[in-house]
Amino acid sequence: MVTCSAFRLPVRNFSTWERYYLEMSSCELYTDDQLVESILKELAMAPIASVENMEGGTQIKLLITFANNSSAVAKPMR
Structure with missing residues (x-):
């Protein structure tokens, strides 16, 4: 187990x-x-419900909210 x-x-x-x-x-x-x-x-x-730009910092960070209300932060590489 x-x-x-x-x-x-x-x-x-x-x-x-x-x-x-x-x-x-x-x-x-x-x-x-x-x-x-x-x-x-x-x-x-996973179906995406919304994407928001997170404030602060010098690089873009995206807050992704999925249809089941879970979320993840994505920080795209340059």
Whole structure:
């Protein structure tokens, strides 16, 4: 059984996003490359409800809100 390293909880009932957040630690953002690949696939297929430019800083940052009310920040590379 796969468990969350931070809380030792079974992760089979968690969404990909929840598993990603639970796997974060002070030393690394993720330990499983397949988990990141799954998140990227979900992002590519998720319907977008809105996109807003975030204020502040010198580079553009976009706040993307998806149809299921989840959100992500995108910072395009130059």
